[in-house]
Amino acid sequence: MYKKTMMKLSVLLLATTTVLTACGGNNNNAGSKATNTPASETPSNTPQENKKEVSFTIGYASGDPATKKAISDTVKKFTAANPNVTIKDLSETSSAAYLDWLKTKDAVGEFPDLVEMRDTEVFADAGKIVELPSDLLDLFEAPPQVDGKVWNAPLQVNAPQGIIYSKKAYADAGITELPKTYDEFIAIQEKLKTSGITPIVVGGKDIFHMGFWVNKFLIDEVYSKDADWNSKRTAKTVSFTDANVVQGITDFKELFKNYVDKGWLSTGDNQTASILVSGKAAQLYSGTWMFTQIAEADPNFEFGFYALPDRVGKINVIGLPSPAGWSLSAEAAKDADKTEAIKDFIRFFFAPEQYSNYLATINAIPSTKEKVTYDTSEQMQVALDLIADPNVVKSLAINNWWGDNLIPPQFRNWYYKLLQDLVVKDGDVAKYMKDADTEYDNQVKANQM
Incomplete structure (x- = not known):
């Protein structure tokens, strides 16, 4: 059964204009530059001795080269800071649909331990993912819920x-x-x-x-x-x-x-x-x-x-939020050491120093409670103004609705x-x-x- 009770959307996006800063009207500065945060504020940023060896797999959509680079760069930084952890990158590389790729991975016993989840209800109903650990919930500002539960660590707020x-x-x-x-x-x-x-x-x-x-x-x-x-x-x-x-x-x-x-x-x-x-x-x-x-x-x-x-x-x-982002697989959740390593990675991913680089690479809007800043381009400022404008109607794509509106x-x-x-x-x-x-x-x- 795929239909669920529709969750009412309640989101405050006007705060995004205080979270990101525009760099002005330089037409050629189309990329974005991260604003550094002291490394001491990043969790797991230094090698820790005598920690148990652990490995997990990570899966995400890589049709967009910028997003693939942003995620793979963070994975490399995390494993460099945590040499006891090995992460196997299973990122989708074909032109096939991401949902089909995930289903194929599941069929051959390779469903990722940490997965970028877009069709949350489908995999939650199938018992393939678990709720986001409660000690991670405080990282985010009102993440969308499905059946009253948070299943994802949202990578960013949907942008126009x-x-x-x-x-x-x-x-x-x-x-x-x-x-x-x-x-x-x-x-x-x-x-x-x-x-x-x-x-x-x-x-x-x-x-x-x-x-x-x-x-x-x-x-x-x-x-x-x-x-x-x-x-x-x-x-x-x-x-x-x-x-x-x-x-x-x-x-x-x-x-x-x-x-x-x-x-x-x-x-x-x-x-x-x-x-x-x-x-x-x-x-x-x-x-x-x-x-x-x-x-x-x-x-x-x-x-x-x-x-x-x-x-x-x-x-x-x-421009509306949707239940999507990092999710922990049900199988990985059975392993306490693997679960802790994945939670460490999620904290690392969303720590300001790392997260600002991710956001800057793909010109995204942050989903975290903690203020994260990066210099934005002329083009990105247009997107931010659209999100902040109450006269602009915010919506979702046909497949991003959930509850009774899930297709x-x-x-x-x-x-x-x-x-x-x-x-x-x-x-x-x-x-x-x-x-x-x-x-x-x-x-x-x-x-x-």
Whole structure:
């Protein structure tokens, strides 16, 4: 059974503007710089004698190179400071969906001891993870609960996604103002096209990347107006064939047909930064973690970032918390020594000195109670302003809701692939959405058995 009681969201995000500091309007300073904290404040930062040898495995999604580097750097620092601990990195390296990768690891007896959990309810219901140890709870500011329990040490607060654009490409196309409505955004795409540059690059080879654009339109047309839409779809009181969903998916299809690079289906997410900075495309729709990658690809590349408005000019972004983050496997929890080593790693990970480096690498918003600072770029400040703005609607992606709004765990990837097929075959949106209803209901039924 995958349905649970819906937990009400209560989050205070205005504090983020006091947690992070902006570095000003230097267009080329697109990365971020960590603010150092004295090493003495970092737990487990010095080798400790006579400690028992222990090892554990760690698993996390690595489709985004910046995140992989940030986590692997922390693992190296931890093991250097704790020579009695060995950590085996099991990070996902394929273009397959992370959920499928974890299920495969579980099937072959290699489910990680410490795992980045995104589908928390799925694995909690299956008994694969345990609650976050109580002595770690105080590290975080009101982490989301499922059934009244905290299962994760949240890596960061969900940050907005938006348009990352080449300032040169916009200037060359005569674009002097950012769009105030979606129609104005489409007019910009026409100007870019006329100027001779591909308007948008998409890393469609990686199924998770499809979610950026899909959820942009679903949030605008569905979730910004009804946060409980998923539970209503499960109850069959709403449908993918409803006018609002059809409108959003029609916009998605038309955008891909007319303005997205023709090679999108064979382009990996990790190729998008180089395509953008090389001038082969003018824009990328993605998250704040891309800022550092773009700056590293070309430190002189000037780019901006903005949230894409909907048809009436309203700004709706990903920005609510969700139950995701580091989780301890049920199997590892049976081993007291392994559990203590994992708890030491979590404390080390979120200690200001280490955590600020992680946040700076991926331009993320901290989830900890303790103040963590790093210098932010012009682009990141835009994201922070969006989170702090009470007029901006905060939402979640289709698969990040939980409780009654949890969708069948396999549906997200199926749906993204369906929409890829819709674009490639120039299909009829209404018919494809009818197929989505059928598949959704079948998966709900299968999960209730």
